[in-house]
Amino acid sequence: MVKAYAALNAREDLKPYEYESKTLEKNEIRIKVHSCGICHSDISAIDNSWGKSKYPMIAGHEIIGEVIEIASNSSMHKIGDTVGLGWHSGYCNNCDYCDVGDHNFCSNTKKTVFSQFGGFAEEVVAEEESVIPIPPKLNLEDAGPLLCGGITVFTPIVEFGINEKHKVGVIGIGGLGHLAIQFYKALGCHVTAFTNSQDKNDFIKKMGADDVVSSTDQVTLKNLGAKFDLLISTVNVSLDWNLYLNIIKPRGRLHFVGAVLEPIKSSVFSLMAGRRSISGSPVGSPKNIKKMLNFCVEHNIKPIVEHFKFSDINKAIEKVRSNKVRFRAVLSW
Template identity: 35%
Template sequence: MYSAKAYSAASDTSPLAASAITRRDLTEHDVQIEILFCGICHSDLHSVRNEWSEFMPTVYPIVPGHEIIGRVTKVGSAVTKYKSGDLAAVGCLVDSDRTCPNCQAGLEQFCPNLTLTFNSPDKHLGSVTYGGYSDSIVVDEHFVLSVPSNLDLAGAAPLLCAGITTYSPMRHWGVTKGKKVGVVGLGGLGHMGVKFAHALGSHVVVFTTSPHKKEDALRLGADEVVISRDTNAMQKHAGSFDFILDAVSAEHDINAYLNLLRLDGNLTLVGAVPKPLAVSAFGLIMGRRSLSGSNIGGIPETQEMLDFCGEHNITADVEVIPIQKVNEAYERLLTSDVKYRFTIDMASLNSE
């Protein structure tokens, strides 16, 4: 075991602050990574403040962070895919049972025995896992990902959560050239959805309640922008979409978007709305439409996504901050005061 620098929270009301944590020594299959950048996901904030206590109670102290970009510093004796000096990434998962049908299918995100990057039981240390707000991490080779060298590393960090969360359902529901795709909400998730749908060759329509976001939506790759409060503008698109990605995490009228789907169209939720949404049965029945949800992606698909980003030079739009401003960033997250994701430059941890 060794000591690593980190930022952790001691309780649900404590700010994140400098601390020391224990990392395990390498096993033969492990990779040790110096963390260069770590994205801030809204789930970091939820976990730090124990806002998901009903289904995922927080164990303190907590070190959040599951959008990790770094460089390999050491590898175990049996590691074959990585060597010291390689760029590497770690997303939301650091282990699973690898034997269940989901794991065998490359869908580790649905493993009943998965280990999350932070706040999950750590079988090696007997405590909980600590995430990427740290100077290093040790992860089994199977859960380490390769990073295309042409990508901006700070912008690549959010790909490990926001990127795969939006890429996976598009691949699952067959978003390709010639499809008409809607993206509801232009935030951290939505802006990645626009970039992916555009790169996949689809006709992309952004739905937003904010007229001032139109210019940015077009810059990101949208072909059209619809102000969702404009009933006439919405009606013009009725029954025409193959796929809609709903990235809104606040309460909203889902039926307004279901009515935009064509025959056999799908709407996938990726925004974690806190309360149940009212769904009209007729909105689904009349067009054999479907409503689904999606949760990140497995390891093979996450690597596919990173390679796709390398080919198309796709990264998140980020504001890079030092670790010392993380608490301020959390407060700004609550008011959506960021375009479109925060990424922490972990070199700033060395000044602590």
């Protein structure tokens, strides 16, 4: 039996839960979970915030572990390999997007949390394509959050060809935002952090932000002027988006990677003036996850995490819910 922590109903504390280990199917890999980060999407899954959770719900999709079993036809990984698993646990591998390595746009993905039992467990099963080798130089205790939080904020670099000439603003400095600051600074960009918890200022500057600005102070925002090439929003609450559109340069964009449930209110005039765009992206492809992990090794980028034992999972989740974690909670067995 596999030991896990499951939500039996929406918005309840997780309970110890055991389930029978499944037999591997074609292309599948069994991973012994070493550690797993807690992402806001896990809380959304536990709470049924998106209306598609099934119970028992075993969340967890920032997994670091070891390959312990491989389907007989699979050849991408070896027993004993250290690997990671993020939001997706499988792809169709046979569509226009999978064919060119854009697996995250595949319309037949399997989700680690929603299609199966996830990483708040002793083991997890995933298809080989979605299982990512972890470079030996990464610190395994802290690497989990890169598999979802990290790739989510790294993807815009690849998608939009961001380089050292660009001025980037990161809205919301939590699990995703603190990694975004480190990535864009390492690229050589000028990075401005927008946050409503100004008590983190010194810390945010140490991570590499050139400026720290209040995310809600209208006057300060207006006075910044139209200087940003890219604003990445990692928050899950609505802000005054028109204020943000007005500080974007011509041809720049406001890019959403945090799931705001309310519709985005924006003025078409703010978009037309300067051909500005509003866009969004989900996690990233296996190819780009590998690229990101190598970038982290090259630039010594690490998630800043608080460690919890799996037995303290409810304590950890409560801390994530109350926004008190600096900057990501990671569970280990």
